[in-house]
Amino acid sequence: MAIRPRRSVLYMPGSNARALEKARELPADGVILDLEDSVAPDSKTEARARVAEVVKAGGFGPREVVIRINGLDTPWGAEDLEAAAAAAPDAILLPKVERVEQLETVGRRLEELGVPAQTRVWAMIETPLAILNIHAIAAAARNPQTRLSVFVLGTNDLAKETRAALIPGRAPMLAWLSMCVAAARVYGLDVLDGVWNQFKDMDGFQAECAQGVEFGMDGKTVIHPSQIEPCNAAFSPPPAEVERARGIIAAFERPENAGKGVITIDGRMVELLHAEMARRTVALADAIAARG
The missing domain is CATH 3.20.20.60 (Phosphoenolpyruvate-binding domains)
Structure with a gap:
């Protein structure tokens, strides 16, 4: 992204x-x-x-x-x-x-x-x-x-x-x-x-x-x-939000969650749409970091 x-x-x-x-x-x-x-x-x-x-x-x-x-x-x-x-x-x-x-x-x-x-x-x-x-x-x-x-x-x-x-x-x-x-x-x-x-x-x-x-x-x-x-x-995503976003992405990428539309993370229901939002958050944070 x-x-x-x-x-x-x-x-x-x-x-x-x-x-x-x-x-x-x-x-x-x-x-x-x-x-x-x-x-x-x-x-x-x-x-x-x-x-x-x-x-x-x-x-x-x-x-x-x-x-x-x-x-x-x-x-x-x-x-x-x-x-x-x-x-x-x-x-x-x-x-x-x-x-x-x-x-x-x-x-x-x-x-x-x-x-x-x-x-x-x-x-x-x-x-x-x-x-x-x-x-x-x-x-x-x-x-x-x-x-x-x-x-x-x-x-x-x-x-x-x-x-x-x-x-x-x-x-x-x-x-x-x-x-x-x-x-x-x-x-x-x-x-x-x-x-x-x-x-x-x-x-x-x-x-x-x-x-x-x-x-x-x-x-x-x-x-x-x-x-x-x-x-x-x-307008920069807060570090805690970026960390949560990386956690969501990692959770959906685990083999046991392959193909799932909804998973549970720390007792909270998380959908694929949240993973899409997380990827944008991480992409923005990485792009900001790349600017130096």
């Missing part, structure tokens, strides 16, 4: 040369080099060139490198896509995905540009229409041309577009978050939670990380380096 840890994915403004260089050293599982929200209109052309140069230069080690472009309906989107395609990051993040057609358009363009299949597409889910269309958007992953592999939740934009309050516990958004996770799981996508804005409030941040784990999300997008380590800790 091949798993790529995506516990913490840090947004880095494409217009900040110092931040882009620092991205190579931070302990985040991934970095999103941003050309959209964090870049002023008069800096977008310069930021595009800088981000492309940084990505081409490499040196990010095990970190997943993602370029967030501007929407194709903006003056910068088409050139952003071409520059990102030429830089060959691990993924290109599309803002404000609301319809399958947006993914198909990008997929066709990447094919025309001869971009290798290993460059994936991530989708920002950040508008009411995206939530209402979430099943169809996730189902686009069945079409290899779309390259869709990850949902990134844009909770700030969701709050803006719906007028819902951004409050601790996110009660107004719970249904939307659950819908995104459910749709993603049907089609084998990963889901990254939205950002926590008050980066000095570590208690609040840790509580929201814990909520994301409870929802079954794979990780969280972050906006400040101080959030990386606690985010990694929250």
Whole structure:
């Protein structure tokens, strides 16, 4: 079972040369080099060139490198896509995905540009229409041309577009978050939670990380380096859970349990589905350990 840890994915403004260089050293599982929200209109052309140069230069080690472009309906989107395609990051993040057609358009363009299949597409889910269309958007992953592999939740934009309050516990958004996770799981996508804005409030941040784990999300997008380590800790399986998972796998592999759908371990009934969950836990723990 091949798993790529995506516990913490840090947004880095494409217009900040110092931040882009620092991205190579931070302990985040991934970095999103941003050309959209964090870049002023008069800096977008310069930021595009800088981000492309940084990505081409490499040196990010095990970190997943993602370029967030501007929407194709903006003056910068088409050139952003071409520059990102030429830089060959691990993924290109599309803002404000609301319809399958947006993914198909990008997929066709990447094919025309001869971009290798290993460059994936991530989708920002950040508008009411995206939530209402979430099943169809996730189902686009069945079409290899779309390259869709990850949902990134844009909770700030969701709050803006719906007028819902951004409050601790996110009660107004719970249904939307659950819908995104459910749709993603049907089609084998990963889901990254939205950002926590008050980066000095570590208690609040840790509580929201814990909520994301409870929802079954794979990780969280972050906006400040101080959030990386606690985010990694929250989305890493605890050692005791990994030990239990290894025990479940070992028990099902014993000759006397061959072919059984249910066994007893320490007085507790354990089913094959628990063994499947255990294998994923162990695979994730091993992948995290391999990062060093």
